Amino acid sequence: MIADVLNGILLMLWRVVSDQPAPLAALLPALPEALRPVVSAVLCVSPIIGVFATLFALTTLMERKGLGRIQNRLGPNRVGPFGILQPAADGLKMLTKEDIIPRSADKLVHFLAPVALAVPTLLAYAVLPYGRNLVPLDLDAGLLFFFAVGASTELAIFMAGWSSHNKYSLLGAMRAIAQMISYEIPLILSAVTVVMIAGSLSPAHIVARQDGFIWGWVPHWYVLTPWGFVGFLIFTTASLAESNRSPFDLPEAESELIAGHLTEYSGFKYALFFLAEYLGMFAISGLGVTLFLGGWQAPLPGLDWVPSYLWFFSKLILMVFIFIWIRGTVPRLRVDQLLNLAWKFLLPLALINLFTAAIWHFTAVWQFPGALLLRWLLSAVMIGGAYVVLGRALSPRKKVSLRTYRYAT
Amino acid sequence: MLGEGIIKGMAETARNFFGSYHDADRMTTVQFPEDRIPAKENARNFPFLVFDGEDPAKGLRCVACQICEKECPPKCIYIVKDTVKKPDYIGKLQFQPRVFDIDVSVCMSCQICVEVCPFEAIKMDTDYEFGTADRFGGLLLNKQRLAKPNTYYRKIHATEAAEVDERLAAEKAKAEAKAKADAEAKARAAATAAAAKATPTPVVSPTAPAIAPAPAK
Amino acid sequence: MQIPFAIIAALTIVAGIAAMSLRKLVHCALCLALVFAGLAAMYLQLGAQFVGFAQILVYIGAVAILVVFAILLTNSSSSLLPTVRSRSWVFGLVVAVLVFATLVKVILASSTVAGRSLPENPLPTVKDLGTQMMTYYILPLEVMGLLLTAATIGAVIIAMQEKKPVEPLKPGSAGAPPTHP
């Protein structure tokens, strides 16, 4: 019995590492009937939490070091060699701090808000395909599930902002909700283009559709089509806003709102918010990788022997690095600019992108020479024209001129 | 064109990112406890007391006039006058402080004490490492901790110190010259007096009584 | 099957009663979100995946937020009314109890409902649902799109700030000008 279980565990690990199907099937038959659902749930959930918590720690360090380098600094380098123990020090500091609840706060809601934020964020990980046979829950409507749990984090942010009984908190929460609702639409519309072309709401199936190579070496990823490229850009912009990252970090704009809905949180609850924010960023980056960057597919034909989950995570880290790079570059937007960008630029562009994807799909039957070039040109004209027109409408009309002063020279 | 600026900015930050790895000149910071940026000449942090010579007890320029104590906006200076006088750099007898405390946790580095001091006795320091576990005693600097030699002052604020030294030297020279002149006058007066004694007609010089108490003032 | 249903049902009903009886309106809205979540869980338990997720997306992600915004915009959360119940609350409660009793009696008496348990037939996939919606139900779908557009525009126009703010009327107060002479 014990030998069977040990054997099963080893076989399962080997199947996970070597990309073989149904790793859990190797272990479960060795267990008693009653234990199977519990064990399979634990085996699905614990690696996700472990891996992404580690990734969270690494990302905070990478972010601080990367931002330092972008600003010609060294970044944290004191705790451990090259500062790699910095996340542990940060965590210890965070957890040993006093947990303060404001006297006029709504105690129960104040307590529940971080939980209500962290739980949906973790739920979103259930449907992402991490490797060739590694998807915890292959739901038929997985993408809808992802967006549904993503939408329910807004209420948690409102709970945090309202229960703190602080004007900065409430304003920050209101900004966050307005921002998340506005950017959810371009986000979902850009994902809908992929759903339309792939013909499925299941992330695993969408990844499977991006299999293979054009001309033997160009991967068949959606980002390498005109509509997919624009969709990816829209998706990245909207996901920056959804995860409250700079330049869309208005909800916690320090200079105006202290820390927005986080103002009255400290200690463990603050750590939970921080964790949920980063986990949300990973989840949405993982979705971007799944939808546009081919998920766990290898980028070149000869690289199939590399385990598929390594490709997934390297793409994920690439996305996160781009997020950090953007954070180090772009200044924060104003509220009106933020909402104008969502409603007057991204939304029409995403709709036109949807049309372009449809045209791309229906012109796939063209067989004459130069058909691919013509399709590319057609799409480029449609999207590029829309981009120029919408961008011009969005840019401020008034020419900015040199400022002159009446009394000072 | 929308997005042009973002691409330019991203290129700039990417240049910074990669440049910071091979170009040490780009770095804007130093590793503090090991490396330090040398203090700029006009840097100032908290005041200190200047003394001349080797012995702080003897050479302290402060005469406990208490102007700085009165002028200090946050009232962080505390002075008690000593009853014993001591000669200053010119040789005049002056008061001296028995207690001179500055609470640097209150001091706001405004430099007003330096502006008002007529004796060039208090100057701004550039030292900033006052970290201590004892926030009451450790940040209340007494006379011993505040007193620093003039050579130190010359080291941290070279130009300013040269100016001050020149002025003090000039004053000292003037005072010495005056003392010499007085001494000469006195000698002359004494000679005149001696001559007057010798000669039968004693002429009382009208200036003699005025010159006689010259050393005191 | 029985225990999860009991847990979800109890949670939903308690949250529903709380949503209808708490004093602070924001608490009511949060309990409302809990009711929606419980119903979504029940849809999932019944095998209606797409509807369950749509329920979360639309009700928790949009309707609950709308309610919260409305509460904050009308400043109802801070007003301290002497009572939250209307004058005819006993009447309302009696009507609700009577409706419930009637419904239960009808359900228990019905012969088509009695003792029916889950059939073993396969459930339709999301793809089947989409196919149905885009073929047989295309007209209702289009009408729904039109309705949503009209509702969006209508809601914006109704809630839009008027150019000239009308003098606020206090019905019943002495200083209020007569509305219709």
Add this chain to the structure above:
Amino acid sequence: MQLHHYLIFSALLFAVGLAGALTRRNGILVLVGIELMLNAANLNFIAFWRFSADPQAMQGILFVLFSIAIAAAEAAVGLALIISIYRHYKTTNLEEMNSLQG
């Protein structure tokens, strides 16, 4: 698990919504009560669909989907009405909105 469990549950939810809509004096909460009643009806549709002989016929699901869309539109318009009424009367108390009373 039988059909009448779901039906009784949804009847109870309907009654709670009805009671709330009839007893509360705040306009927003009356709307919330109406939402609860709509949701209870939706649950009935799903339950009947699931327990029908042929779940491949998807009328129940599709009806609920359309009903969710209508409920969203209803909530948006209803709350917009309440906000505009609030602007006019400075209250959301339904008993004070009696200018059409004879």
